Amino acid sequence: xxxxxxxxxxxxxxxxxxxxxxxxxxxxxxxxxxxxxxxxxxxxxxxxxxxxxxxxxxxxxxxxxxxxxxxxxxxxxxxxxxxxxxxxxxxxxxxxxxxxxxxxxxxxxxxxxxxxxxxxxxxxxxxxxxxxxxxxxxxxxxxxxxxxxxxxxxxxxxxxxxxxxxxxxxxxxxxxxxxxxxxxxxxxxxxxxxxxxxxxxxxxxxxxxxxxxxxxxxxxxxxxxxxxxxxxxxxxxxxxxxxxxxxxxxxxxxxxxxxxxxxxxxxxxxxxxxxxxxxxxxxxxxxxxxxxxxxxxxxxxxxx
Amino acid sequence: xxxxxxxxxxxxxxxxxxxxxxxxxxxxxxxxxxxxxxxxxxxxxxxxxxxxxxxxxxxxxxxxxxxxxxxxxxxxxxxxxxxxxxxxxxxxxxxxxxxxxxxxxxxxxxxxxxxxxxxxxxxxxxxxxxxxxxxxxxxxxxxxxxxxxxxxxxxxxxxxxxxxxxxxxxxxx
Numbered sequence: 001x002x003x004x005x006x007x008x009x010x011x012x013x014x015x016x017x018x019x020x021x022x023x024x025x026x027x028x029x030x031x032x033x034x035x036x037x038x039x040x041x042x043x044x045x046x047x048x049x050x051x052x053x054x055x056x057x058x059x060x061x062x063x064x065x066x067x068x069x070x071x072x073x074x075x076x077x078x079x080x081x082x083x084x085x086x087x088x089x090x091x092x093x094x095x096x097x098x099x100x101x102x103x104x105x106x107x108x109x110x111x112x113x114x115x116x117x118x119x120x121x122x123x124x125x126x127x128x129x130x131x132x133x134x135x136x137x138x139x140x141x142x143x144x145x146x147x148x149x150x151x152x153x154x155x156x157x158x159x160x161x162x163x164x165x166x167x168x169x170x171x172x173x174x175x176x177x178x179x180x181x182x183x184x185x186x187x188x189x190x191x192x193x194x195x196x197x198x199x200x201x202x203x204x205x206x207x208x209x210x211x212x213x214x215x216x217x218x219x220x221x222x223x224x225x226x227x228x229x230x231x232x233x234x235x236x237x238x239x240x241x242x243x244x245x246x247x248x249x250x251x252x253x254x255x256x257x258x259x260x261x262x263x264x265x266x267x268x269x270x271x272x273x274x275x276x277x278x279x280x281x282x283x284x285x286x287x288x289x290x291x292x293x294x295x296x297x298x299x300x301x302x303x304x
Numbered sequence: 305x306x307x308x309x310x311x312x313x314x315x316x317x318x319x320x321x322x323x324x325x326x327x328x329x330x331x332x333x334x335x336x337x338x339x340x341x342x343x344x345x346x347x348x349x350x351x352x353x354x355x356x357x358x359x360x361x362x363x364x365x366x367x368x369x370x371x372x373x374x375x376x377x378x379x380x381x382x383x384x385x386x387x388x389x390x391x392x393x394x395x396x397x398x399x400x401x402x403x404x405x406x407x408x409x410x411x412x413x414x415x416x417x418x419x420x421x422x423x424x425x426x427x428x429x430x431x432x433x434x435x436x437x438x439x440x441x442x443x444x445x446x447x448x449x450x451x452x453x454x455x456x457x458x459x460x461x462x463x464x465x466x467x468x469x470x471x472x473x474x475x476x477x
Binding site: 018019021022025026028029030031032033035036037038042045046049050052053056057059060061063064131132133134135136137138139141143170177184185205 | 328331332333335336337338339340342364365366368369372373374377378379380381382383384385387388391392395398399430431434435436437439440443
Protein backbone atom coordinates (compact mmCIF):
# COMPACT_ATOMS: atom_id res chain seq x y z
CA UNK A 1 0.00 0.00 0.00
CA UNK A 2 1.38 3.32 -0.99
CA UNK A 3 0.17 6.72 0.16
CA UNK A 4 1.12 8.43 -3.10
CA UNK A 5 -1.97 10.01 -4.60
CA UNK A 6 -3.88 9.55 -1.39
CA UNK A 7 -6.00 12.64 -0.63
CA UNK A 8 -5.86 14.06 2.88
CA UNK A 9 -9.24 14.00 4.61
CA UNK A 10 -11.29 17.17 4.02
CA UNK A 11 -11.23 18.24 7.67
CA UNK A 12 -7.53 19.11 7.34
CA UNK A 13 -7.96 21.21 4.19
CA UNK A 14 -7.14 24.84 4.99
CA UNK A 15 -6.25 26.15 1.53
CA UNK A 16 -2.92 27.86 0.84
CA UNK A 17 -0.71 28.79 3.79
CA UNK A 18 -1.24 32.24 5.33
CA UNK A 19 2.12 33.45 4.03
CA UNK A 20 1.22 32.44 0.47
CA UNK A 21 -2.13 34.21 0.77
CA UNK A 22 -0.40 37.29 2.16
CA UNK A 23 1.95 37.36 -0.82
CA UNK A 24 -0.97 37.10 -3.26
CA UNK A 25 -2.89 39.93 -1.59
CA UNK A 26 0.20 42.16 -1.27
CA UNK A 27 0.98 41.64 -4.96
CA UNK A 28 -2.62 42.50 -5.84
CA UNK A 29 -2.49 45.68 -3.74
CA UNK A 30 0.82 46.75 -5.27
CA UNK A 31 -0.57 46.26 -8.78
CA UNK A 32 -3.59 48.38 -7.83
CA UNK A 33 -1.39 51.10 -6.33
CA UNK A 34 0.80 51.34 -9.41
CA UNK A 35 -2.22 51.26 -11.74
CA UNK A 36 -3.87 54.05 -9.76
CA UNK A 37 -1.00 56.34 -8.75
CA UNK A 38 1.04 56.09 -11.93
CA UNK A 39 -1.38 55.29 -14.74
CA UNK A 40 -4.78 56.41 -13.34
CA UNK A 41 -6.40 53.25 -14.74
CA UNK A 42 -8.71 52.64 -11.80
CA UNK A 43 -10.91 55.76 -12.01
CA UNK A 44 -13.72 53.71 -13.58
CA UNK A 45 -13.54 51.11 -10.78
CA UNK A 46 -13.52 53.90 -8.20
CA UNK A 47 -16.55 55.57 -9.77
CA UNK A 48 -18.42 52.25 -9.93
CA UNK A 49 -17.71 51.26 -6.35
CA UNK A 50 -18.41 54.77 -5.05
CA UNK A 51 -22.05 54.14 -5.99
CA UNK A 52 -22.03 51.28 -3.46
CA UNK A 53 -20.35 53.28 -0.69
CA UNK A 54 -22.36 56.45 -1.33
CA UNK A 55 -25.38 55.60 0.88
CA UNK A 56 -23.06 54.83 3.79
CA UNK A 57 -21.16 58.08 3.17
CA UNK A 58 -24.41 60.04 3.14
CA UNK A 59 -25.45 58.47 6.43
CA UNK A 60 -22.03 59.22 7.93
CA UNK A 61 -22.15 62.83 6.73
CA UNK A 62 -25.50 63.44 8.43
CA UNK A 63 -24.07 64.30 11.90
CA UNK A 64 -21.56 66.69 10.34
CA UNK A 65 -24.35 68.35 8.33
CA UNK A 66 -26.41 68.67 11.47
CA UNK A 67 -23.55 70.35 13.36
CA UNK A 68 -22.93 72.76 10.50
CA UNK A 69 -26.60 73.71 10.24
CA UNK A 70 -26.78 74.10 14.01
CA UNK A 71 -23.80 76.47 13.89
CA UNK A 72 -25.61 78.60 11.31
CA UNK A 73 -28.78 78.53 13.39
CA UNK A 74 -27.05 79.75 16.51
CA UNK A 75 -25.00 82.48 14.81
CA UNK A 76 -25.48 85.65 16.82
CA UNK A 77 -27.59 88.53 15.54
CA UNK A 78 -24.62 90.91 15.70
CA UNK A 79 -22.53 88.68 13.43
CA UNK A 80 -25.34 88.47 10.92
CA UNK A 81 -25.82 92.25 10.97
CA UNK A 82 -22.13 92.90 10.42
CA UNK A 83 -22.04 90.38 7.60
CA UNK A 84 -25.18 91.84 6.08
CA UNK A 85 -23.74 95.37 6.11
CA UNK A 86 -20.59 94.14 4.43
CA UNK A 87 -22.55 92.28 1.78
CA UNK A 88 -24.64 95.39 1.05
CA UNK A 89 -21.50 97.45 0.59
CA UNK A 90 -20.07 94.79 -1.72
CA UNK A 91 -23.25 94.71 -3.71
CA UNK A 92 -23.27 98.46 -4.32
CA UNK A 93 -19.65 98.29 -5.45
CA UNK A 94 -20.35 95.33 -7.69
CA UNK A 95 -23.47 96.89 -9.18
CA UNK A 96 -21.71 99.94 -10.56
CA UNK A 97 -18.87 97.73 -11.84
CA UNK A 98 -21.41 95.51 -13.53
CA UNK A 99 -22.96 98.50 -15.31
CA UNK A 100 -19.59 99.38 -16.79
CA UNK A 101 -18.81 95.74 -17.48
CA UNK A 102 -21.67 95.21 -19.94
CA UNK A 103 -20.54 98.33 -21.82
CA UNK A 104 -16.93 97.15 -21.90
CA UNK A 105 -17.94 93.66 -22.97
CA UNK A 106 -19.88 95.05 -25.93
CA UNK A 107 -16.91 97.22 -26.89
CA UNK A 108 -14.58 94.27 -26.57
CA UNK A 109 -16.85 92.14 -28.73
CA UNK A 110 -16.88 94.75 -31.51
CA UNK A 111 -13.15 95.39 -31.33
CA UNK A 112 -12.44 91.66 -31.52
CA UNK A 113 -14.72 91.52 -34.55
CA UNK A 114 -12.78 94.39 -36.17
CA UNK A 115 -9.48 92.67 -35.47
CA UNK A 116 -10.83 89.35 -36.71
CA UNK A 117 -9.79 87.58 -33.52
CA UNK A 118 -11.33 84.39 -32.19
CA UNK A 119 -14.43 85.05 -30.09
CA UNK A 120 -13.88 84.49 -26.41
CA UNK A 121 -15.34 81.24 -25.13
CA UNK A 122 -18.68 80.88 -23.45
CA UNK A 123 -18.25 80.33 -19.71
CA UNK A 124 -19.56 77.45 -17.63
CA UNK A 125 -20.09 78.29 -13.98
CA UNK A 126 -21.59 76.36 -11.09
CA UNK A 127 -22.03 77.80 -7.59
CA UNK A 128 -21.05 75.26 -4.94
CA UNK A 129 -20.33 74.86 -1.28
CA UNK A 130 -17.33 73.19 0.34
CA UNK A 131 -18.65 70.30 2.42
CA UNK A 132 -15.49 69.23 4.21
CA UNK A 133 -11.79 68.60 3.83
CA UNK A 134 -11.01 65.29 2.13
CA UNK A 135 -9.92 62.79 4.80
CA UNK A 136 -6.76 61.77 2.94
CA UNK A 137 -3.98 63.42 5.03
CA UNK A 138 -1.41 63.09 2.25
CA UNK A 139 -2.98 65.66 -0.06
CA UNK A 140 -4.71 69.03 0.23
CA UNK A 141 -8.15 68.46 -1.14
CA UNK A 142 -11.72 69.49 -0.34
CA UNK A 143 -15.09 68.04 -1.27
CA UNK A 144 -17.78 70.15 -3.00
CA UNK A 145 -21.52 69.54 -2.84
CA UNK A 146 -21.91 69.70 -6.63
CA UNK A 147 -21.01 66.89 -9.03
CA UNK A 148 -21.45 65.70 -12.58
CA UNK A 149 -25.26 65.88 -12.16
CA UNK A 150 -24.92 69.67 -11.81
CA UNK A 151 -22.53 70.12 -14.72
CA UNK A 152 -19.20 69.97 -12.92
CA UNK A 153 -16.46 68.36 -15.00
CA UNK A 154 -12.88 67.54 -14.04
CA UNK A 155 -10.40 70.29 -14.82
CA UNK A 156 -12.53 73.35 -14.04
CA UNK A 157 -11.12 76.12 -11.85
CA UNK A 158 -12.62 76.73 -8.40
CA UNK A 159 -12.74 80.30 -7.06
CA UNK A 160 -13.94 82.14 -4.03
CA UNK A 161 -14.75 85.86 -3.94
CA UNK A 162 -11.07 86.85 -4.02
CA UNK A 163 -9.44 84.46 -6.43
CA UNK A 164 -8.67 80.92 -7.42
CA UNK A 165 -8.45 78.24 -4.73
CA UNK A 166 -7.96 75.08 -6.76
CA UNK A 167 -9.01 72.77 -9.53
CA UNK A 168 -11.66 70.04 -9.78
CA UNK A 169 -9.72 66.78 -10.04
CA UNK A 170 -12.31 64.07 -9.55
CA UNK A 171 -16.05 64.15 -10.17
CA UNK A 172 -18.65 61.95 -8.49
CA UNK A 173 -22.38 62.05 -9.33
CA UNK A 174 -23.33 64.59 -6.64
CA UNK A 175 -19.96 65.55 -5.20
CA UNK A 176 -16.61 66.54 -6.57
CA UNK A 177 -13.08 66.64 -5.24
CA UNK A 178 -11.02 69.82 -5.54
CA UNK A 179 -7.23 69.82 -5.27
CA UNK A 180 -6.16 73.06 -3.59
CA UNK A 181 -3.48 75.22 -5.17
CA UNK A 182 -1.17 74.58 -2.22
CA UNK A 183 -1.12 70.81 -2.92
CA UNK A 184 2.28 69.52 -3.97
CA UNK A 185 0.95 68.06 -7.23
CA UNK A 186 -1.12 71.04 -8.32
CA UNK A 187 0.29 73.35 -11.01
CA UNK A 188 -1.19 76.40 -12.77
CA UNK A 189 0.24 78.32 -15.69
CA UNK A 190 0.26 81.98 -14.64
CA UNK A 191 1.58 85.34 -15.73
CA UNK A 192 2.54 88.45 -13.79
CA UNK A 193 -0.31 90.91 -14.27
CA UNK A 194 2.03 93.90 -14.54
CA UNK A 195 4.78 92.65 -16.81
CA UNK A 196 3.28 89.56 -18.51
CA UNK A 197 6.17 87.37 -17.36
CA UNK A 198 5.00 83.75 -17.47
CA UNK A 199 5.72 80.80 -15.25
CA UNK A 200 4.29 77.65 -13.71
CA UNK A 201 2.94 78.02 -10.18
CA UNK A 202 3.34 74.85 -8.11
CA UNK A 203 2.01 74.21 -4.61
CA UNK A 204 4.53 73.81 -1.79
CA UNK A 205 2.18 72.94 1.11
CA UNK A 206 1.04 75.01 4.12
CA UNK A 207 -0.21 78.04 2.18
CA UNK A 208 3.01 78.46 0.14
CA UNK A 209 3.53 78.20 -3.61
CA UNK A 210 6.55 78.40 -5.84
CA UNK A 211 6.71 80.01 -9.28
CA UNK A 212 9.01 77.97 -11.50
CA UNK A 213 10.74 78.60 -14.84
CA UNK A 214 11.10 82.38 -14.51
CA UNK A 215 14.37 83.56 -16.08
CA UNK A 216 16.94 85.55 -14.14
CA UNK A 217 16.41 88.79 -16.04
CA UNK A 218 12.59 88.78 -15.77
CA UNK A 219 10.72 91.79 -14.45
CA UNK A 220 9.22 90.35 -11.27
CA UNK A 221 9.28 91.78 -7.74
CA UNK A 222 7.67 90.96 -4.41
CA UNK A 223 4.06 92.15 -4.34
CA UNK A 224 3.30 91.38 -7.99
CA UNK A 225 -0.07 89.81 -8.67
CA UNK A 226 -0.15 86.52 -10.57
CA UNK A 227 -3.15 85.74 -12.77
CA UNK A 228 -3.94 82.69 -14.91
CA UNK A 229 -2.53 82.99 -18.40
CA UNK A 230 -5.19 80.90 -20.12
CA UNK A 231 -2.46 79.34 -22.27
CA UNK A 232 -3.17 75.90 -20.81
CA UNK A 233 -6.62 75.93 -22.43
CA UNK A 234 -8.11 74.71 -19.15
CA UNK A 235 -8.52 77.89 -17.12
CA UNK A 236 -9.97 81.21 -18.24
CA UNK A 237 -7.34 83.92 -18.61
CA UNK A 238 -7.00 86.59 -15.94
CA UNK A 239 -8.27 84.84 -12.81
CA UNK A 240 -6.32 86.17 -9.81
CA UNK A 241 -4.24 83.41 -8.23
CA UNK A 242 -1.41 84.59 -5.98
CA UNK A 243 0.82 87.40 -4.68
CA UNK A 244 4.57 87.17 -5.05
CA UNK A 245 6.06 87.10 -1.53
CA UNK A 246 9.77 86.82 -2.19
CA UNK A 247 12.16 86.69 -5.12
CA UNK A 248 15.52 85.06 -4.41
CA UNK A 249 18.55 84.36 -6.53
CA UNK A 250 18.32 80.83 -7.84
CA UNK A 251 20.66 78.89 -10.11
CA UNK A 252 22.20 80.25 -13.34
CA UNK A 253 19.03 80.30 -15.40
CA UNK A 254 15.95 80.65 -13.20
CA UNK A 255 15.13 82.74 -10.13
CA UNK A 256 13.36 81.34 -7.08
CA UNK A 257 9.97 82.98 -6.66
CA UNK A 258 7.72 82.26 -3.67
CA UNK A 259 4.04 83.18 -3.69
CA UNK A 260 1.01 83.06 -1.46
CA UNK A 261 -2.55 82.48 -2.69
CA UNK A 262 -4.81 85.53 -2.83
CA UNK A 263 -7.88 83.54 -1.82
CA UNK A 264 -8.08 81.81 1.54
CA UNK A 265 -7.48 78.33 0.15
CA UNK A 266 -8.26 76.77 3.49
CA UNK A 267 -11.38 77.93 5.29
CA UNK A 268 -13.72 79.22 2.58
CA UNK A 269 -17.21 77.80 2.17
CA UNK A 270 -18.94 79.37 -0.84
CA UNK A 271 -17.14 78.85 -4.12
CA UNK A 272 -17.71 79.10 -7.85
CA UNK A 273 -16.68 76.38 -10.29
CA UNK A 274 -15.65 78.14 -13.48
CA UNK A 275 -14.24 77.19 -16.85
CA UNK A 276 -14.61 77.42 -20.60
CA UNK A 277 -17.81 75.74 -21.77
CA UNK A 278 -16.20 73.79 -24.58
CA UNK A 279 -13.07 71.71 -24.65
CA UNK A 280 -10.04 73.41 -26.20
CA UNK A 281 -9.23 72.36 -29.79
CA UNK A 282 -7.15 69.21 -30.04
CA UNK A 283 -3.42 69.68 -29.88
CA UNK A 284 -1.83 69.27 -33.33
CA UNK A 285 0.40 66.26 -33.73
CA UNK A 286 3.99 67.60 -33.60
CA UNK A 287 5.30 65.17 -36.24
CA UNK A 288 2.81 66.22 -38.93
CA UNK A 289 3.24 69.89 -38.03
CA UNK A 290 6.99 69.76 -38.58
CA UNK A 291 6.50 67.92 -41.88
CA UNK A 292 4.04 70.54 -43.08
CA UNK A 293 6.29 73.45 -42.17
CA UNK A 294 9.20 71.76 -43.93
CA UNK A 295 7.01 71.25 -46.99
CA UNK A 296 5.90 74.88 -47.14
CA UNK A 297 9.45 76.12 -46.69
CA UNK A 298 10.81 73.67 -49.22
CA UNK A 299 8.21 74.35 -51.95
CA UNK A 300 9.44 77.76 -53.28
CA UNK A 301 13.01 76.41 -53.54
CA UNK A 302 11.83 73.75 -55.94
CA UNK A 303 9.91 76.27 -58.06
CA UNK A 304 12.85 78.66 -58.60
CA UNK B 305 -14.18 30.41 23.25
CA UNK B 306 -13.22 32.35 26.36
CA UNK B 307 -12.75 36.13 26.82
CA UNK B 308 -9.06 35.31 27.38
CA UNK B 309 -7.48 31.87 27.55
CA UNK B 310 -7.01 32.25 31.33
CA UNK B 311 -10.64 33.13 31.93
CA UNK B 312 -13.13 30.75 33.51
CA UNK B 313 -16.02 32.02 31.45
CA UNK B 314 -17.11 30.28 28.30
CA UNK B 315 -18.48 32.42 25.47
CA UNK B 316 -21.13 31.58 22.95
CA UNK B 317 -19.80 31.21 19.40
CA UNK B 318 -19.51 34.44 17.43
CA UNK B 319 -22.29 35.14 14.92
CA UNK B 320 -21.14 35.86 11.37
CA UNK B 321 -23.70 38.58 10.85
CA UNK B 322 -22.55 40.37 14.00
CA UNK B 323 -18.90 40.26 12.89
CA UNK B 324 -19.66 41.78 9.51
CA UNK B 325 -22.18 44.26 10.92
CA UNK B 326 -19.55 45.55 13.36
CA UNK B 327 -17.11 45.96 10.47
CA UNK B 328 -19.73 47.86 8.47
CA UNK B 329 -20.47 50.14 11.42
CA UNK B 330 -16.73 50.80 11.74
CA UNK B 331 -16.64 51.63 8.02
CA UNK B 332 -19.50 54.08 8.53
CA UNK B 333 -17.66 55.70 11.46
CA UNK B 334 -14.53 56.08 9.34
CA UNK B 335 -16.61 57.86 6.67
CA UNK B 336 -17.68 60.62 9.07
CA UNK B 337 -16.10 63.78 7.65
CA UNK B 338 -13.89 65.25 10.37
CA UNK B 339 -11.51 67.27 8.23
CA UNK B 340 -7.88 67.29 9.32
CA UNK B 341 -8.42 66.55 12.99
CA UNK B 342 -5.43 64.36 13.98
CA UNK B 343 -5.59 61.48 16.40
CA UNK B 344 -8.93 60.03 15.42
CA UNK B 345 -8.78 56.24 15.61
CA UNK B 346 -8.89 54.16 12.44
CA UNK B 347 -12.09 52.32 13.39
CA UNK B 348 -11.92 49.73 10.64
CA UNK B 349 -8.32 48.82 11.49
CA UNK B 350 -9.08 48.32 15.18
CA UNK B 351 -12.26 46.27 14.62
CA UNK B 352 -10.53 44.25 11.93
CA UNK B 353 -7.57 43.54 14.22
CA UNK B 354 -9.99 42.55 16.96
CA UNK B 355 -11.81 39.98 14.84
CA UNK B 356 -8.56 38.68 13.34
CA UNK B 357 -7.36 38.00 16.88
CA UNK B 358 -10.66 36.53 18.08
CA UNK B 359 -11.77 34.64 14.96
CA UNK B 360 -8.68 34.02 12.82
CA UNK B 361 -10.45 31.29 10.83
CA UNK B 362 -13.40 33.49 9.89
CA UNK B 363 -11.97 36.98 9.41
CA UNK B 364 -8.68 37.24 7.62
CA UNK B 365 -6.86 38.77 4.71
CA UNK B 366 -9.78 38.48 2.27
CA UNK B 367 -12.08 40.53 4.51
CA UNK B 368 -9.22 42.96 5.18
CA UNK B 369 -8.70 43.46 1.45
CA UNK B 370 -12.39 44.12 0.71
CA UNK B 371 -12.79 46.60 3.56
CA UNK B 372 -9.46 48.23 2.69
CA UNK B 373 -10.68 48.94 -0.84
CA UNK B 374 -13.95 50.37 0.52
CA UNK B 375 -12.01 52.71 2.84
CA UNK B 376 -9.75 53.71 -0.07
CA UNK B 377 -12.77 54.77 -2.10
CA UNK B 378 -14.51 56.57 0.74
CA UNK B 379 -11.39 58.52 1.70
CA UNK B 380 -10.32 59.31 -1.84
CA UNK B 381 -6.96 57.69 -1.05
CA UNK B 382 -4.83 55.83 -3.57
CA UNK B 383 -6.52 52.55 -4.54
CA UNK B 384 -4.84 49.76 -2.61
CA UNK B 385 -3.30 51.96 0.09
CA UNK B 386 -5.60 50.95 2.94
CA UNK B 387 -6.09 47.50 1.39
CA UNK B 388 -2.34 46.80 1.62
CA UNK B 389 -2.10 48.11 5.17
CA UNK B 390 -5.12 46.09 6.32
CA UNK B 391 -3.99 42.87 4.64
CA UNK B 392 -0.64 43.04 6.44
CA UNK B 393 -2.44 43.96 9.68
CA UNK B 394 -4.79 40.99 9.30
CA UNK B 395 -1.92 38.59 8.61
CA UNK B 396 0.03 39.72 11.67
CA UNK B 397 -3.03 39.88 13.92
CA UNK B 398 -4.06 36.34 12.95
CA UNK B 399 -0.56 35.03 13.50
CA UNK B 400 -0.22 36.53 17.01
CA UNK B 401 -3.79 35.52 17.88
CA UNK B 402 -2.86 32.46 19.96
CA UNK B 403 -0.32 34.39 22.00
CA UNK B 404 -2.38 37.55 22.50
CA UNK B 405 -5.46 35.79 23.90
CA UNK B 406 -3.48 34.63 26.94
CA UNK B 407 -3.14 38.22 28.13
CA UNK B 408 -5.69 40.45 29.85
CA UNK B 409 -7.24 43.21 27.78
CA UNK B 410 -4.76 46.09 28.52
CA UNK B 411 -1.81 43.91 27.53
CA UNK B 412 -3.66 42.76 24.41
CA UNK B 413 -3.88 46.44 23.49
CA UNK B 414 -0.11 46.75 23.86
CA UNK B 415 0.29 43.85 21.45
CA UNK B 416 -1.95 45.55 18.92
CA UNK B 417 -0.22 48.95 19.07
CA UNK B 418 2.83 47.92 16.98
CA UNK B 419 0.52 46.32 14.40
CA UNK B 420 -1.52 49.52 14.01
CA UNK B 421 1.68 51.59 13.83
CA UNK B 422 3.10 49.27 11.18
CA UNK B 423 -0.03 49.58 9.06
CA UNK B 424 0.26 53.38 9.24
CA UNK B 425 3.95 53.28 8.38
CA UNK B 426 3.12 51.13 5.34
CA UNK B 427 0.63 53.76 4.17
CA UNK B 428 3.11 56.61 4.67
CA UNK B 429 5.82 54.74 2.76
CA UNK B 430 3.45 53.85 -0.09
CA UNK B 431 2.21 57.42 -0.50
CA UNK B 432 5.64 59.02 -0.16
CA UNK B 433 7.01 56.68 -2.82
CA UNK B 434 4.04 57.86 -4.89
CA UNK B 435 5.21 61.47 -4.45
CA UNK B 436 2.98 62.77 -1.65
CA UNK B 437 4.19 65.01 1.16
CA UNK B 438 4.81 63.77 4.70
CA UNK B 439 1.60 64.26 6.71
CA UNK B 440 3.40 65.18 9.96
CA UNK B 441 4.06 63.20 13.13
CA UNK B 442 0.54 63.85 14.45
CA UNK B 443 -0.63 61.35 11.86
CA UNK B 444 0.64 58.46 14.00
CA UNK B 445 -1.46 59.59 16.98
CA UNK B 446 -4.30 57.63 15.42
CA UNK B 447 -2.61 54.31 16.31
CA UNK B 448 -2.40 55.29 19.97
CA UNK B 449 -6.04 56.35 20.16
CA UNK B 450 -6.92 53.07 18.45
CA UNK B 451 -4.97 51.23 21.16
CA UNK B 452 -6.89 53.06 23.90
CA UNK B 453 -10.07 52.00 22.13
CA UNK B 454 -9.16 48.32 22.36
CA UNK B 455 -10.42 47.75 25.91
CA UNK B 456 -13.91 49.29 25.60
CA UNK B 457 -14.22 47.80 22.13
CA UNK B 458 -13.41 44.28 23.28
CA UNK B 459 -16.24 44.51 25.83
CA UNK B 460 -18.74 45.87 23.30
CA UNK B 461 -17.84 43.46 20.51
CA UNK B 462 -17.99 40.39 22.78
CA UNK B 463 -21.26 41.48 24.38
CA UNK B 464 -23.57 39.18 22.37
CA UNK B 465 -21.36 36.18 23.19
CA UNK B 466 -21.53 36.43 26.98
CA UNK B 467 -24.08 34.21 28.62
CA UNK B 468 -25.47 34.90 32.05
CA UNK B 469 -23.33 33.56 34.90
CA UNK B 470 -25.09 30.59 36.46
CA UNK B 471 -23.62 29.05 39.52
CA UNK B 472 -23.31 25.27 39.38
CA UNK B 473 -21.26 23.67 42.11
CA UNK B 474 -20.98 20.37 40.19
CA UNK B 475 -19.38 21.98 37.15
CA UNK B 476 -15.64 22.83 37.22
CA UNK B 477 -15.90 25.96 35.08
